[in-house]
Amino acid sequence: MTAAAMPLLDVAGLTAGYGGVDILRGVSIRVYPGEIVSIIGPNGAGKSTLMKAIFGLLPVRAGQVRLAGQEITNQPPERLVRRGMCYVPQTDNVFPSLTIRENLEIGGFARDGGRGERMGQVLRLFPALAERPGERAGRLSGGQRQLLAIARALMLDPQLLLLDEPSASLSPKMVEMVFEKVAEINAAGTAILMVEQNARHALTLSHRGYVLAAGENRLEGEARQLLDSDEVRRLYLGE
Template sequence: MSFLSASQMTGGYGKADILHGCTLTVEKGQIAVIVGPNGAGKSTAMKAVFGMLPLRSGSVTLDGDDITSLTPQDRVGRGMGFVPQVNNVFPTMSVEENLEMGAFTRRDDFRDTIEQVYELFPILREKRRQNAGELSGGQRQQVAVGRALMTKPKLLMLDEPTAGVSPIVMDELFDRIIDVARTGISILMVEQNARQALEIADVGYVLVQGANAYTDTGPALLADPEVRRTFLGG
């Protein structure tokens, strides 16, 4: 069984289903990327995996345990970390206070984890006393990812981590995501910059209308003429 297995997920909002039998799997230390057109259900699939969206059918297992009925808070306790696209920092709190909030549920000494976050994102050490709301968009994303890492997740989920940042900052964020995966943390990521995201993906999922349209390795999807023509601009 895969480390994360979200199988045949069907669900949505109210009476309208957004997901239609969507399946996502991620192995230990893999980077899995969800791409697709606007309205394809990418962020909805992420919310379903994290327990923010009740499923009408399907299941979610993490590290062999069925977590389908667990709340998002309980899933964090099982090793999930989630970084939403917007409103993902406390703007009036300092960078370091944001990171400390990420360790709110921990009862051990988390200073070593803060040090690891600062090693991963050196600019955050430099700005640790500055309010997160005063940072650039890319720096705020680093704070958000760092705060999620403070929970010591086994699976880190990122919803549009490069939204609104410059190409240079996007490349830097992708480099840091690779660094995180190399530590053994699994990554599940929704990304609008499909071509760049698939370049770093071990596995890619192309969703269309809440269902799997294509599933393959990142390089294979980039090389697929139909995927390139339909979703990557040729």
Template sequence: MTTESRPLLESKELVAGYIPEVNVLNGCSVHVDAGELVGIIGPNGAGKSTLIKAMFGLVPIRSGQVYLRDDEITGARAHTLVAKGLGYVPQNDNVFPSLTIEETLQMGIFLRPKEYPERFKAVSELFPLLSERSNQRCGSLSGGERQVVAMGRALMTNPDVLFLDEPSAGLSPLMQDSVFEAVKKINAAGVSILMVEQNANSCLEISDRAYVLDQGKDAYTGTGRQLMEDPKVVELYLGTLARIG
């Protein structure tokens, strides 16, 4: 991607919601450049998770556009988007407890089984846990380990962009730290990331750029550091969000 081309991933003025005539997003615009880790923070009900679900084809888009490079992908189905280079890790119930780590990773690339050995090698080099304990059932893993398995499964298709929906939710502070380290490793390996996160301060600390969503719109944007030091953002959002996180 050249500096003159459009962002790797972009949403423009998205309006979306779960039920007719009730909008959760009210004209939300964000973008991710190649190699970036972009955070999405904001109060409960701001539309954070809805944004990435809409971009990933899981929530109906009423108006606005989503682009992957020069390809408009607005409203495309999730399986189509995976084939185009997007990955998604949901917040809850993102692994099957009865499956082993190996079986979970196989699910991530079940349409291209011949590629499994190569992708398993690449992903387990990033996270050795996946090969060292490949026969362990996911239900016996800690919350942080399950998140790593879920991210590993999404990486099996070798995505260009990975959506993460509150990866630290429900975890202890120590496990949250390990998950954020995993997120940084994925990004350092060349995967662009759009991450929704309730732990606002930790999200901003590792994000290249971030957006503050409020009432379904992108209210503020800047580098992670800029937002952490913006008095208005701190006053309106970070104090409450830090306590929640």
């Protein structure tokens, strides 16, 4: 994580919102190759909005987004996935009437070849999914669905994975499982940018973190520093 390296994702002064309201005002975020970066902050801080704006699901009104040095501001998602960035939304992140295998095939839709090979690799990472690949995603438990959602996004072997609250509404055991997988994926070389409610857990896992409040950068730093910071402890860790 050398600071000298070029950032993989460079969000600079991003402003975006819905209707006449700017939810985000000049937010800047960087993710370096191989990092796990967490964005924490209170509800309504604009964390999910930031993910959507980066991923071209919401128009960016000002500022720039660069991926590996190339401008990608306001590019549509179907083009972004081909540039090595994938995204797992917080909710509705699997295709319920499709089987596990079909979900993964759709995940690899943008691949030119090697879909079967990649599916084998992904399923090795998620043995629980490999057990019954013909099961419809709609019949899976919440935790398995979340795993499938992540697995789907991995089908393109992205350099950078965006996770929007991967632990939301999961049982404590599944939360553990999901974070373990995140660490595993990262260990295999994929950088991760993650929005989390579960701030302590997320920061424990991360290299660096950002605190967002009311649509603006509030704090940033090494994850360890943030965990020790009084302000973070008081406001976001409930201590």
